[in-house]
Amino acid sequence: xxxxxxxxxxxxxxxxxxxxxxxxxxxxxxxxxxxxxxxxxxxxxxxxxxxxxxxxxxxxxxxxxxxxxxxxxxxxxxxxxxxxxxxxxxxxxxxxxxxxxxxxxxx
Amino acid sequence: xxxxxxxxxxxxxxxxxxxxxxxxxxxxxxxxxxxxxxxxxxxxxxxxxxxxxxxxxxxxxxxxxxxxxxxxxxxxxxxxxxxxxxxxxxxxxxxxxxxxxxxxxxxxxxxxxxxxxxxxxxxxxxxxxxxxxxxxxxxxxxxxxxxxxxxxxxxxxxxxxxxxxxxxxxxxxxxxxxxxxxxxxxxxxxxxxxxxxxxxxxxxxxxxxxxxxxxxxxxxxxxxxxxxxxxxxxxxxxxxxxxxxxxxxxxxxxxxxxxxxxxxxxxxxxxxxxxxxxxxxxxxxxxxxxxxxxxxxxxxxxxxxxxxxxxxxxxxxxxxxxxxxxxxxxxxxxxxxxxxxxxxxxxxxxxxxxxxxxxxxxxxxxxxxxxxxxxxxxxxxxxxxxxxxxxxxxxxxxxxxxxxxxxxxxxxxxxxxxxxxxxxxxxxxxxxxxxxxxxxxxxxxxxxxxxxxxxxxxxxxxxxxxxxxxxxxxxxxxxxxxxxxxxxxxxxxxxxxxxxxxxxxxxxxxxxxxxxxxxxxxxxxxxxxxxxxxxxxxxxxxxxxxxxxxxxxxxx
Amino acid sequence: xxxxxxxxxxxxxxxxxxxxxxxxxxxxxxxxxxxxxxxxxxxxxxxxxxxxxxxxxxxxxxxxxxxxxxxxxxxxxxxxxxxxxxxxxxxxxxxxxxxxxxxxxxxxxxxxxxxxxxxxxxxxxxxxxxxxxxxxxxxxxxxxxxxxxxxxxxxxxxxxxxxx
Numbered sequence: 141x142x143x144x145x146x147x148x149x150x151x152x153x154x155x156x157x158x159x160x161x162x163x164x165x166x167x168x169x170x171x172x173x174x175x176x177x178x179x180x181x182x183x184x185x186x187x188x189x190x191x192x193x194x195x196x197x198x199x200x201x202x203x204x205x206x207x208x209x210x211x212x213x214x215x216x217x218x219x220x221x222x223x224x225x226x227x228x229x230x231x232x233x234x235x236x237x238x239x240x241x242x243x244x245x246x247x
Numbered sequence: 248x249x250x251x252x253x254x255x256x257x258x259x260x261x262x263x264x265x266x267x268x269x270x271x272x273x274x275x276x277x278x279x280x281x282x283x284x285x286x287x288x289x290x291x292x293x294x295x296x297x298x299x300x301x302x303x304x305x306x307x308x309x310x311x312x313x314x315x316x317x318x319x320x321x322x323x324x325x326x327x328x329x330x331x332x333x334x335x336x337x338x339x340x341x342x343x344x345x346x347x348x349x350x351x352x353x354x355x356x357x358x359x360x361x362x363x364x365x366x367x368x369x370x371x372x373x374x375x376x377x378x379x380x381x382x383x384x385x386x387x388x389x390x391x392x393x394x395x396x397x398x399x400x401x402x403x404x405x406x407x408x409x410x411x412x413x414x415x416x417x418x419x420x421x422x423x424x425x426x427x428x429x430x431x432x433x434x435x436x437x438x439x440x441x442x443x444x445x446x447x448x449x450x451x452x453x454x455x456x457x458x459x460x461x462x463x464x465x466x467x468x469x470x471x472x473x474x475x476x477x478x479x480x481x482x483x484x485x486x487x488x489x490x491x492x493x494x495x496x497x498x499x500x501x502x503x504x505x506x507x508x509x510x511x512x513x514x515x516x517x518x519x520x521x522x523x524x525x526x527x528x529x530x531x532x533x534x535x536x537x538x539x540x541x542x543x544x545x546x547x548x549x550x551x552x553x554x555x556x557x558x559x560x561x562x563x564x565x566x567x568x569x570x571x572x573x574x575x576x577x578x579x580x581x582x583x584x585x586x587x588x589x590x591x592x593x594x595x596x597x598x599x600x601x602x603x604x605x606x607x608x609x610x611x612x613x614x615x616x617x618x619x620x621x622x623x624x625x626x627x628x629x630x631x632x633x634x635x636x637x638x639x640x641x642x643x644x645x646x647x648x649x650x651x652x653x654x655x656x657x658x659x660x661x662x663x664x665x666x667x668x669x670x671x672x673x674x675x676x677x678x679x680x681x682x683x684x685x686x687x688x689x690x691x692x693x694x695x696x697x698x699x700x701x702x703x704x705x706x707x708x709x710x711x712x713x714x715x716x717x718x719x720x721x722x723x724x725x726x727x728x729x730x731x732x733x734x735x736x737x738x739x740x741x742x743x744x745x746x747x748x749x750x751x752x753x754x755x756x757x758x759x760x761x762x763x764x765x766x767x768x769x770x771x772x773x774x775x776x777x778x779x780x781x782x783x784x785x786x787x788x789x790x791x792x793x794x795x796x797x798x799x800x801x802x803x
Numbered sequence: 804x805x806x807x808x809x810x811x812x813x814x815x816x817x818x819x820x821x822x823x824x825x826x827x828x829x830x831x832x833x834x835x836x837x838x839x840x841x842x843x844x845x846x847x848x849x850x851x852x853x854x855x856x857x858x859x860x861x862x863x864x865x866x867x868x869x870x871x872x873x874x875x876x877x878x879x880x881x882x883x884x885x886x887x888x889x890x891x892x893x894x895x896x897x898x899x900x901x902x903x904x905x906x907x908x909x910x911x912x913x914x915x916x917x918x919x920x921x922x923x924x925x926x927x928x929x930x931x932x933x934x935x936x937x938x939x940x941x942x943x944x945x946x947x948x949x950x951x952x953x954x955x956x957x958x959x960x961x962x963x964x965x966x967x
Contacts, residue, residue, distance in 0.1 A: 408880025
């Protein structure tokens, strides 16, 4: 009953040592890919990932722990918020130097 | 430029060790993130969306080739091969690991650099005119005073936990190239009737959620009183600045709520106790610091005049670049060169490690080994002989650094926005890129003339949108990005805060809206000599609003 | 558990420990009460909040045995300026204690601004203080109210050995 209206949630954070965005995987390990995140589809599952987040924070493995809402699509989980989509996919711009060299030319 | 003495070297080494100890305590779990956050911020380490960010101080935007090479090396070794020059004349790396930061700081210390107080509620990197020491209109070089302030404010025991961040800017001429009126303290070097050097003192300027222009609280402060007077301001602010609401914690709000007369009376009363104390600057110390900033010995190179004229005739691209990016030096045979970090369609302020190396090499070859970072996110070579401009230009072309757009519509300031920043509500960089591409044609840009577009991805206003001739502020509305436009802002000696035009624009509409504004200006200007900001000040916002929102008015 | 630390080490049986309810122990009084109490003869201390004007203590300062300045959160740095005013402006020579949220990394700055005793709760912090491994810097770019030496360089520079 409780599961019918709820949006699916995943747990995300940044790794303490290097700050890289991570998501809590089904095996309980943190993964760098949102695709591998554990999908919490009911309230007990949400409570479980929240607890896992508190524990990981307390254990100083990750920082900035948040439960976020996602939509389950054919391409995998897709966060509702743009901020979280950018966290999952990286900057929306060509930021690496190769790209910078390609666009840069004297006007 | 300033060179570290033994004391400075030992201090920075001790500060690196101190921070390394803090990082070690954090990584071992001895201290929590809550306790560590203020410590890391005070050394320029943020947590962004994808990774940590390290902001390295470039005091008053001055550096040499060796330092620039080190910045390139750090980008390559510890980051992803590039860095981002900021509106506060600093550089940011977007991908360093926390565990690498002690090593990065050690490397920086080797070239007399650090990340001290590039964030946190303390006195931040002191900024100055990027043409300091070279501009013809300068009363005196502002950098020695910025350096004295830098030293005095470093790990200040009383002022490290202020209500909010605190920014000081110093300019050396009437023409304000350091935006002093939007700083917590703005200092303008000047001479009194007897020819003594001192400062006009402004306080309470700032951008963010509540943009306010600074108020002048002292018409002339003798140079010897710089530190005692600054201490008086800081103490009054530290005791009385609001701490109940971070959006009301800057000194601008204290000035606004207390009233400038009463607050300056409190500052003067505090200063009366301090002015003849230990902080009074001896002439010898001021002179000694000034010595470091003595201009390089510029030998006459009069042959450059003829050469320059010939080159300009033979190469329109070069002539275009000279016209836009080269400014007169106080020495007639030399020039100040702006290296644009705004390639058409590029990311404002970003430079690759290879580009940084190139600038370092060119500074050493052609510019007396001096580089500046501007608050408009470009680089400057302040001392280039006219006769070296052509070879310099050729070399810049090769490295994608010869975009001829200084001060034009594509010379856009943009904060990192939601592509990187944890505070942002909307993206800034893609908006800048699209506008840059739309107006990238050199002829079109030249026709439009001087126009400053400044873009921030949130209300913190790191992209200085309040003082853009056209300001763009990204907000989040119903989960989507929306961009508000403001017009008529300016960050120079005629500073003004831009006025919001009306409803915001969706990402797909914003570039068209900018084009509408530009077309309205072109249609209304008296002639090509009337710049956008002059035209706006003459005709006001209404014609622009009418053009932007006319279809809605009709529909309604 | 909280302890009182000074540069001489942990203070045993400190009579002023805040929140101490012993009937015999002297009291740390808030500013307003302290100003009233100054008529009595019993020894007393004062505990100030960040918004209190320390200059109000001027008339009774000679009779105050200890001043405690409160740091309700590490980020509230008003106590640093209050301490400077007490030492520099009012010439207070007695014990000056930091209470509330006292971070290890703030202790060196507090010593520089005139604090000489600290109420500390965090166990790793207590350990470092006891071992005299303070995370400070021996070189200073500004004069303050601590005991320092001038250097041969610029007038604003000072040195002092923190973990001596």
